[in-house]
Each structure stands twice: as C-alpha cells, then as structure tokens.
Amino acid sequence: MGKITGFMDYNRQTHEERDPAERTKDWDLYTIGLTEKEVQEQGARCMDCGVPTCHTGIDMENGTSGCPVYHLIPEWNDLVYRGQWKEALKKEHEKNNFPEFTGYTCPAPCEGACVLGIYEPPVAIRSVERAIIDKGFSEGWVKPEPPKKRTGKTVAIIGSGPAGLAAADQLNRAGHHVTVYERDAHIGGLLTYGIPEAKLPYDIIMRRIQLLKDEGIRFITNTEIGKDLQADQLKEDFDAVMLCTGATVPRTAGIEGEELNGVHFAMDFLHANTKSLLESNHTDGNYLSAKDKRVIVIGGGDTGTDCIATSMRHGCKSLTQFDKYRKKSTERDESKNPWPQWPVVHLDEYGHKEAAAIFGTDPRAYGIVAVKFTGDDAGNLKKVHTVEVIATKDAYGNRTQEVIPGTEKEWDADLVFLALGFTGPEQPLIESFGVDTTDRSTIEADHEDYRTNVDGVFAAGDARRGQSLVVWAINEGRGAARECDRYLMGSTVLP
Missing domain, CATH: 3.50.50.60 (FAD/NAD(P)-binding domain)
Structure with a gap:
C-alpha cells in the first residue's frame, strides 16, 4: 500500500495546531487541517505490511492495541496516496459509521500498533482518517441513504452517545424503525457534553445527526427513562430496547x-x-x-x-x-x-x-x-x-x-x-429494566452477544463495557445492532 519508499521519503506530519496562547481566547477548533498534498504524503508512508496490525483492535496490557472497529487502514491510506478520495471514503465508512468522531477525538491506538512505529514515527493514521471524512463532507459525497425497505420492527435506544448512535445507524440501515431517547437537550452524549467545543465542534456532531434524521431515525430529547417515560412502557411499545447510557457515575x-x-x-x-x-x-x-x-x-x-x-x-x-x-x-x-x-x-x-x-x-x-x-x-x-x-x-x-x-x-x-474516571453506569434505570449487573456495576451482557437476561433488551458501550474509548463504543453499538437484528428477524444482514 502507499508508496514503496514513502516511509523513507516523507516524515510523519499530523494536523497543525493554532497558537496555544491565542486559541485560549475562543472556543474554535484548535487544530488546522493538513493540505491535500500533505495528507497524500502521509498515506504514502503506509508500508504494505505483510501482516498489518493497525486495523485489528485488541486489549493488551497498558490499553488497546490497534483499531477496535477493524478499519481498513492500509486500503484507504493507499487510495488517498493515489488521489482516489471518494473510494477512500467508501472504505472508511465500511467499518466506521462516524470517522469524523474518531478522527477528531480518538487517541489512535492504531498508530501505537503501526508496524512502521517499531523503528520510525508511525503513519499519521488519524490525520488521514479525518482528512478523508472532511473532504467527503466538503465535496458533498456524504448524503442521506435511507433504507429502501422497512421491516415494520421497532427499536428504542436509550442514550445518544457514540454507542447509541452507531447502533441506531446500523439498525436503521437494516430497515427497522429506530427511536433514540436522550435525557439532555442536545444529542451526542459524551461527544457533546464531555468533549470541549475546541476539540470536537458541535456542528460536526450535528452534521451527522441531521444525516441520521434524514435517513429516518427519530430523536427524542429532554426525556429521561424512568422519570418522563417508564421502562415497562418502552418494553410494551417497542419490539426491542437497547441500553446505551454510558458509564457516568464519577469516581x-x-x-x-x-x-x-x-x-x-x-x-x-x-x-x-x-x-x-x-x-x-x-x-x-x-x-x-x-x-x-x-x-x-x-x-x-x-x-x-x-x-x-x-x-x-x-x-x-x-x-x-x-x-x-x-x-x-x-x-x-x-x-x-x-x-x-x-x-x-x-x-x-x-x-x-x-x-x-x-x-x-x-x-x-x-x-x-x-x-x-x-x-x-x-x-x-x-x-x-x-x-x-x-x-x-x-x-x-x-x-x-x-x-x-x-x-x-x-x-x-x-x-x-x-x-x-467513572465507576459504572447509573443504577436506577438499569434496575427499572430488571437487567443483571456485574461486580463492576456494569450491565451483564457478553461481548459480541450483547443480550441481557431480559428478553428483547440489549446493552452496549460503556454501560456494558465500562469506561472506554469512543471507538470501542462504536464497535459495541455496531455489534449490538447486529445481534438485535438477528433477534428481530431470525438472521441478520448486518456485519
């Protein structure tokens, strides 16, 4: 992938930053994007590894190694280097519903696992990822794609953080009617309220939310389950419910x-x-x-x-x-x-x-x-x-x-x-659904299965996993959507 001698020809270069003193005077994004040529040079540094390790996320000592959503990193690095940006965008979206969220906020465990990083500074993967999706939006390539057919099945998702949004996106693609409940006034959960505007501008979040709305997902804000709407009512009104409330109890x-x-x-x-x-x-x-x-x-x-x-x-x-x-x-x-x-x-x-x-x-x-x-x-x-x-x-x-x-x-x-850090999810809502919890107070549901002990109720993200990365939340939302689709239809069309 990339240019055979790219890692020798070009130095690592990431997004530049505005002057540290000047940027404290406003809430604007503190980083500055690379030029198209600079991004292509970073894509060229990808080495065509015999066994790439950047794209496979696993938990190791000291944290995650590689990308938890199994991003096709070498492929879109090569496509960017060759100027095939639209194809790179398609590859990026194959594994990650929201590359803009990870491109702006992820600590990039993929770069920690980059083979080039054994001897040289690793490929600037996150900078390339962000550049691809930014170009995709600026060129108008990212458009609403509502499902062509509806199944008639309904799913309620509690929580509009990255896990809930990823699950909603996937289930909507499968043709289900999806409603996302958010107790706060703004959609986004941790993305909105936990990450400052200077790091992840809210208009970037809303740009994606509008797409999800245009594709048929319904969002209901200022509604707290257990207070404004009861758990039993949700279980009665929907064919399945997914708990993506995060792990918000502070230590x-x-x-x-x-x-x-x-x-x-x-x-x-x-x-x-x-x-x-x-x-x-x-x-x-x-x-x-x-x-x-x-x-x-x-x-x-x-x-x-x-x-x-x-x-x-x-x-x-x-x-x-x-x-x-x-x-x-x-x-x-x-x-x-x-x-x-x-x-x-x-x-x-x-x-x-x-x-x-x-x-x-x-x-x-x-x-x-x-x-x-x-x-x-x-x-x-x-x-x-x-x-x-x-x-x-x-x-x-x-x-x-x-x-x-x-x-x-x-x-x-x-x-x-x-x-x-955080000790786990808030318990009143979990108790209202009657789902079992672990000794860490997280919801009891196996990874890659996501089913709770209550029929038709699934859990994903930090509420199930415990405090973790945005990219792990997207992984969990996608996986939970797959298993929810299987539950509803008997088989699944989701990856």
Whole structure:
C-alpha cells in the first residue's frame, strides 16, 4: 500500500495546531487541517505490511492495541496516496459509521500498533482518517441513504452517545424503525457534553445527526427513562430496547473535605460549560466559571486535560494538574512496554500546551496525590493537602502507591476538578429494566452477544463495557445492532 519508499521519503506530519496562547481566547477548533498534498504524503508512508496490525483492535496490557472497529487502514491510506478520495471514503465508512468522531477525538491506538512505529514515527493514521471524512463532507459525497425497505420492527435506544448512535445507524440501515431517547437537550452524549467545543465542534456532531434524521431515525430529547417515560412502557411499545447510557457515575477522591464548596466532578464542570455555551454563548451564566480562580485538576487523563483547556478559556488565575505517576520518558521502554502495546510515553496535550503558553510552565505536578481538602468557616475550599508517592505493585501484581515520608505540602485552591474516571453506569434505570449487573456495576451482557437476561433488551458501550474509548463504543453499538437484528428477524444482514 502507499508508496514503496514513502516511509523513507516523507516524515510523519499530523494536523497543525493554532497558537496555544491565542486559541485560549475562543472556543474554535484548535487544530488546522493538513493540505491535500500533505495528507497524500502521509498515506504514502503506509508500508504494505505483510501482516498489518493497525486495523485489528485488541486489549493488551497498558490499553488497546490497534483499531477496535477493524478499519481498513492500509486500503484507504493507499487510495488517498493515489488521489482516489471518494473510494477512500467508501472504505472508511465500511467499518466506521462516524470517522469524523474518531478522527477528531480518538487517541489512535492504531498508530501505537503501526508496524512502521517499531523503528520510525508511525503513519499519521488519524490525520488521514479525518482528512478523508472532511473532504467527503466538503465535496458533498456524504448524503442521506435511507433504507429502501422497512421491516415494520421497532427499536428504542436509550442514550445518544457514540454507542447509541452507531447502533441506531446500523439498525436503521437494516430497515427497522429506530427511536433514540436522550435525557439532555442536545444529542451526542459524551461527544457533546464531555468533549470541549475546541476539540470536537458541535456542528460536526450535528452534521451527522441531521444525516441520521434524514435517513429516518427519530430523536427524542429532554426525556429521561424512568422519570418522563417508564421502562415497562418502552418494553410494551417497542419490539426491542437497547441500553446505551454510558458509564457516568464519577469516581470520588474518597478523602476528607470532598464536600466543600469548590470541589467538583470534572464531568459536571464540562457538561454545564458546554450546555451554556451551546444555548447562550455563556450569557446565561449557568455554568461554573474558573475565571480568576486558582484551579487544581486531579487526574491525568483526557478528561483532566479537557478541564485544563476549559479553565484556560475561562481565564483562570493559576492552574495545576496532579498526576500520581512520575513523568514518563518520551521514548517507549521496550523491556516493559513493547510494541504493539499502546506506547506509555510523555505527551504534551493541547491543554498542557495552552497552560504552559500562558503561565510559562508545564501545569503538571508529577508523583503526587491529594490526601485532604480544607476550607474556611463558610465551607469554601481554600487548600489541597498532598503527599508525593511512588507507583509500585503489591504481592498480587496490583498497582498501588507508596507514600514518600516528609513530602507533605499545601496548595492554595479555589476550584478542584476531580477527573478520576467513572465507576459504572447509573443504577436506577438499569434496575427499572430488571437487567443483571456485574461486580463492576456494569450491565451483564457478553461481548459480541450483547443480550441481557431480559428478553428483547440489549446493552452496549460503556454501560456494558465500562469506561472506554469512543471507538470501542462504536464497535459495541455496531455489534449490538447486529445481534438485535438477528433477534428481530431470525438472521441478520448486518456485519
């Protein structure tokens, strides 16, 4: 695939970024697309591997390796290199319903598994993926394709995140009548409310939602199942129901003072910010502002980075992010983290670059954990108390932290955002359907089967799998749709 000598002729090049300091003044997309020639050069770097590993997603130590939706990556890399963009778009859509969502937000485990990455910087797969779908929309190639025949079967999908949308798209293609229920005002779930506008603009989400509407999918917003509409009513009105509610219960810090004013879950902060931005451009004031506040973000993942970027756009006074791990090397440790595992290396994400541009230094404090929050007599947060730790493993191989004596420290703070991940889906809705759960509180349903213990009720995405990537949610939505179609029809036409 690509050009035989492409990986030697061209260096890796990804989407450029706007000036970190300037972009904190607005909510516009922080990246800049590559030129068509630059994208073709990146496609040319694909090596025609005898056994490509980029397109096969599997869970390995340290995370996912390869693409969970089994994207035909070498094929569309080659097509882009040869200028056959329309054919590349068809190949892209064969395995991924929403390449724009993954192209803008996915951490690209495909690149971590790229064979070229053993010796050289890997192929810029995500940049090529995004360029293909962007060109497809700009050229008008992506058009509504409603099914030619309807089956008469009806399916209700609860949750409009990536799993729910993928399932809806697939079931609609099979000819079923699909209704998606969303408790919030805007469609998209995590895509909309959990990812800042500067990273995934809402008009990109709505562009796809409009297509799904034009193809016959019905969306009902501001409707919470269990409150506005009961589970029994859904089971009576529809031939099948799919639970795609996500894993939205946040993990707490579990330390003293967590109840103080100023300590917030990261997703509450991001959700309110996006809702206010979309509905009033922040003029309604219905969001938590970090303006002129001393902000501390606890948690080193993508959600923590999004809190940094959002706080920077609000105009925070200072910002620090606590990372319980020591600063990583910029090079993969082959003895502990060999290819094709996800490379565990130091990265400067977009929020880190913005904080460094404004405040002059990396906002992260490494090898540190919070042990207590303290406040004033009115219950307002004033300080965060920390200790330094060393990450180790116990006798059973479980990760733990060893406290370093004498490293106690106090940090002034007005706002703390807890970005510590999620423990699972919300239980009231699950209980209303009577479905079994696992010891992790996720819905009990096997991968590749997706059936719950309740006849006609399926589960997919983070609600079944637990907190994971957008691309895994799309994988699950597609798979659950296939099995739902089989349940409804006796056999299935879906992949």
